[in-house]
Amino acid sequence: MNRIRKKYVLPLFLVSLTILFVFSACKKDKDAALGLDTHSIVFSGNQTQRYFSIVNTGDKALNYT
Numbered sequence: 500m501n502r503i504r505k506k507y508v509l510p511l512f513l514v515s516l517t518i519l520f521v522f523s524a525c526k527k528d529k530d531a532a533l534g535l536d537t538h539s540i541v542f543s544g545n546q547t548q549r550y551f552s553i554v555n556t557g558d559k560a561l562n563y564t
């Protein structure tokens with residue numbers, strides 16, 4: 500009896516961990532919090548191209564329209 504119990508302990512443990520990870524990953528998305536930072540790219544000849552990036556902080560979901 501003890502031998503059969505040891506045989507199933509690890510597989511059951513792994514299945515329970517898998518179920519836990521799957522359901523913990525399925526959570527409701529939140530609104531997006533955006534960080535707008537201006538950056539510069541400097542080319543040869545002192546030419547500068549300015550651009551900005553939109554970064555999702557991971558707290559919230561982005562909705563595109």
